[in-house]
Amino acid sequence: MGELSRKIGEKGEKLVCEFLSIIGWEDFQDDESIFCHSPTNHKRPSAKKDRTTHGIDAFFSSRSQLQDFTLENIIISVKYTQSAYPANPSTKFKEHLKDLAETVECFMKSDLRAQNNDDYEMSGINGANDTGVLFWLSNHKESEQDIVSKVCNINLDKSLSFSAIHVVDNSRAAFIYNSISYIRNNFNEYDYYFHYAFSSSNYKDPDIEKYGNILPVEYLTSNIIPFRLINKSNQKVSFCLTSREDFSEETINRLLYLASDVSQDFTGEFIFLFPEYDVLEHEPILRKAKRLKNDKRKSLNIIVKSYSNDFRNLINE
DSSP states (O other): OHHHHHHHHHHHHHHHHHHHHHTTOTTOEEEEEEEOSOTTTTOOTTOSSOOOEEEEEEEEEEEOSSSTTEEEEEEEEEEEESSOOOSSOHHHHHHHHHHHHHHHHHHTTSHHHHHHHHHTGGGTOOEEEEEEEEEEEESOSSSOOOOHHHHTTOOOOTTOOOSEEEEEOHHHHHHHHHHHHHHHHHOTTEEEEEEOOOOTTSSSOTTOOSEESSOOGGGGGOSEEEEEEEETTTOOEEEEEEESSOOOHHHHHHHHHHHHHHHTTTOOEEEEEESOOOHHHHHHHHHHHHHHHHTTOTTOEEEEEEOSOOGGGGGGO
């Protein structure tokens, strides 16, 4: 059993490493160990002695593109199981979250954090976010894949000290992976980038880019991922939004409004990708949305596709 558990854990870590590469989190540090600053409070329930260290499966750090002059320190925990997610996941989820939250708490006092922040000292950074990411993944393909929706409203231990932890389950990992894979495979005449949303939080920092290769940690748990697609031959720009929500009149109208507002200074070429898009069923809704939007702006070119891998999508080509 111990050898099997080790192999399952190694498979999970390898899977997440590949995933991190896809979202641009290159050059991360793996298998780090940090000193525990609360040995009694962080003691494992089954342990006889106080805790001395915390293991970090992966650590990634980069300049935030969504907050001015801010470093994003991301502490990653990988929980991978060969079995299906538990039918009642609250207990196991609390265990995983508590373990990561305590690791983040001690990371904030660690030499790893101090050294990493020092490396950015001369780059204009004046603050840092210490953010946890829990990859809770299952190898079981036939069971429920969206476990986050079952635990999003549970009561957490109020003694835990952390600012933010993002949870990625099979469903969210699939959304991100399928979105990127579809763009790679179907728009290979374009270079694709993640679009960085502009707001009052990131307008002062001159080193913040408008788009780039690194997925912001905030996008991990977003139901929409924005991309810029730049044609390799003529540099023409298309703005792409992939949606985790199904196609509907409400959804397409909301995305059209968002795309028009965000991209008004650089393109009128829009691509919307949904889990499912059926021309026979949905085209009348799309035509209505286009008509209403084109009343205000005549130059829009709108393409809608499904990013799901289904032979029936050939009708949409």
